[in-house]
Amino acid sequence: MTTTAISSEKANADSDVFALKIANLSELSEEWSSRDIGDFVNTLIGYVKGPGEVGDIAFERDVLIWLAPRMENVELERHTDGLALMLKTAISHDWQSSNGAPAIGVDTNHDLPVALRIKKAMQAADEAATRGVRFIINDAAHLEARNQRLELIRLLEKGLRERDIGVAYQPKIDLASGRIVGAETLIRWRPGGGELINPQDLVLAAEAGDRINELTLLVMESALIDGKQAIALDPRFKLAVNMSAKSLSDTHLLFDIMTMLGRYNFPPENLTLELTETAKLEDHRIAPQIAALKARGIGLSIDDFGTGESNLEYIEKLPSSELKIDKKFVQHMAKSDESRAVVRATIEIAHSLGKVVVAEGVEDLEVAATLRAMGCDQAQGYLFSQAIGMPELLAMMGGGRAALNA
Numbered sequence: 553m554t555t556t557a558i559s560s561e562k563a564n565a566d567s568d569v570f571a572l573k574i575a576n577l578s579e580l581s582e583e584w585s586s587r588d589i590g591d592f593v594n595t596l597i598g599y600v601k602g603p604g605e606v607g608d609i610a611f612e613r614d615v616l617i618w619l620a621p622r623m624e625n626v627e628l629e630r631h632t633d634g635l636a637l638m639l640k641t642a643i644s645h646d647w648q649s650s651n652g653a654p655a656i657g658v659d660t661n662h663d664l665p666v667a668l669r670i671k672k673a674m675q676a677a678d679e680a681a682t683r684g685v686r687f688i689i690n691d692a693a694h695l696e697a698r699n700q701r702l703e704l705i706r707l708l709e710k711g712l713r714e715r716d717i718g719v720a721y722q723p724k725i726d727l728a729s730g731r732i733v734g735a736e737t738l739i740r741w742r743p744g745g746g747e748l749i750n751p752q753d754l755v756l757a758a759e760a761g762d763r764i765n766e767l768t769l770l771v772m773e774s775a776l777i778d779g780k781q782a783i784a785l786d787p788r789f790k791l792a793v794n795m796s797a798k799s800l801s802d803t804h805l806l807f808d809i810m811t812m813l814g815r816y817n818f819p820p821e822n823l824t825l826e827l828t829e830t831a832k833l834e835d836h837r838i839a840p841q842i843a844a845l846k847a848r849g850i851g852l853s854i855d856d857f858g859t860g861e862s863n864l865e866y867i868e869k870l871p872s873s874e875l876k877i878d879k880k881f882v883q884h885m886a887k888s889d890e891s892r893a894v895v896r897a898t899i900e901i902a903h904s905l906g907k908v909v910v911a912e913g914v915e916d917l918e919v920a921a922t923l924r925a926m927g928c929d930q931a932q933g934y935l936f937s938q939a940i941g942m943p944e945l946l947a948m949m950g951g952g953r954a955a956l957n958a
Contacts, residue, residue, distance in 0.1 A: 555610045555617050567619040568628065569666065571657040571673035572600065573681050574614050599642055600635070608768060615677060617670055622662065628689065632656050636686035655680035656687040678947035683759065684798075705761035707743050707799070712766050717741045719774045720939035723931045724790070724910060724947065727924040732949050734790035735782070736826065736932060737775040738939045755828075759796070765805045770797055772809060776816045776823075778942040783822055785949050788823050792853060799825040800838045810848065823875060826849035842871060853910075857898065867905065875902045879913020881934070886919060896926050903927065 574596075584592070596616060610617040639654040657676025659669040676690040688694060692717060711717045721735035739751040758764040772793050779791035789826050799805050813820055825845070845852065853874035854867060867875060878897055884891035895911070902909045911923050914933035923931055938947070 555612055555670050558608055558610055558617065558619065559670060561665045561667055562670075563573075563663055564619065564666050565662040566622050567662075567666075568620050568622050569631075569659040569669040569672070569673045570600075570616075570620060571677040572596065572616040572651075573655045573657070573660075573674075573677040574643075593938060595642065596639065599639055615674055617673065619666070622660075625689075625691075628658065628660070629687075632658055632687045632689065640686075653681070653684075655685070657689045657690060658687065661690065683756075701753075701757050701760055704749070704757035706761070707749070708754060708757055708761065708763060708767070711741065711743060712763060715770060717767070717957060719771055719778075720941060721775075721778070721945050722932050722939040723937050723945060724792070724930050725936045727920065727928055732945070733786075733788065733930060734792060734824070735945060736738065736792040736871055737771060739795070740939060755794075755796075763798060763803060764796055765808075768793075768799065768805065769808055769812070772812060773816075776812060776818045779822070780816065780818060781942060781946055782949065783819065785946065788822075789949075790822055790851065792824040792826050794828050794855065795825045799826075800841050803841065806841055813848075819849075821849035821851075824853050826853040826855040826857050826876070827870075827872075846871060855910075867901070867907075872907060874908045874910060876910045876912055877928075882911045882913045882919060882923070882933075883915065885922060886916070893924070895923070895928075899928050901927050902913055 583949040591613055593616070597611075600606060600609060600616060600618060604621050606618050608618070636654050637654050643654065655677050657673045657678070657680055659673040659676065661672065662670060664672075672690050676688040676694070680686065680688040708717075717739065718741050720738050720740040722738055723732045724734040724736065725731070726733045739749075739753075739754060741749045741754070743749065755764065755767070758767045775791055775793050779789070782789045782791065787788050812818075814821070842852070851874060852870065852872040853876060854870060855876050856878040857867065857875050875898070877895055881891045881894050881898075885895060899909050908929045909927075910932065911928050912932060914920050914923065914931040914935045916935060920931060920935055940948075
């Protein structure tokens, strides 16, 4: 049935409204018959209904809509996340596809008419699919976060126009010698001299406002200009710049990066792109881009390995030269046998594939010593230095001493 069958101009305080969007459904079903599509939708309906009290389910284009008994916030989040994971597994297993990523939107504004709540749930599902998250619950907290993100997008657009978004560099340390061998470029921005903007929030706002490529290029330009000075001191110095893995499919962005390297006469082999999230490695648009980057000598690094959806399949398929172990595992090493085991296994696997391993978030000598004993190649974190300006980094490098945060 269509959504009009369950729409109502009356409120329903006893129900939450759910919308399930299957990203890339048109691509997934390109060679399917009408019967195949019907079977697929019925499979999804079977999982959605489960043993619960879900009533009628509507299907329009690539979205399923249904009402379910109202839940408390914690229970609702747990239920929705579990449902999204179950649906993803079902699509992957039952339909042998890794392309169909389910995204769920839930509306909990119980005082509004059901018809309006259906639209809001569909908008939340669209937003979840665009942001690559499993679900979004459209409640007061989400509305406040959305308003903050819109304000941040406004600030970002101003910063991009005026080109005043600042960067800093956190040194990467060779654990065997204690010397600086590279640095990661990080955004450090105080609009109008005010409060420091959270870099993660800024990147999310840039993605939501479709300005992520402009932000990447602005950061890249500052890094290349500064990085030339570090290379003059040490020709082997590796400068890392963060980039969304989804941008690998954007030929225009990669062309701009190549052009910028030539403009500033920056050696490509001294640049590493740290991929900050996973992407569909099967995407036919990505493989040629990766090949072009490797042909130029640009390094690729898998950032925050062990979190999100980065997994052994990802490390095997992406021809990266470096892997960074997420700081949550590194910082728990002192107290957690499990974290130590994860770090040790990651180092061994990465080395067996010929990759350099970098540990993030190193904050004390004991952890650094343990990592060195495990054979970890490099580290970065407050033990050695916070993110600093290029003049300070050059002074540390020029002093010829081992890096350690006094």
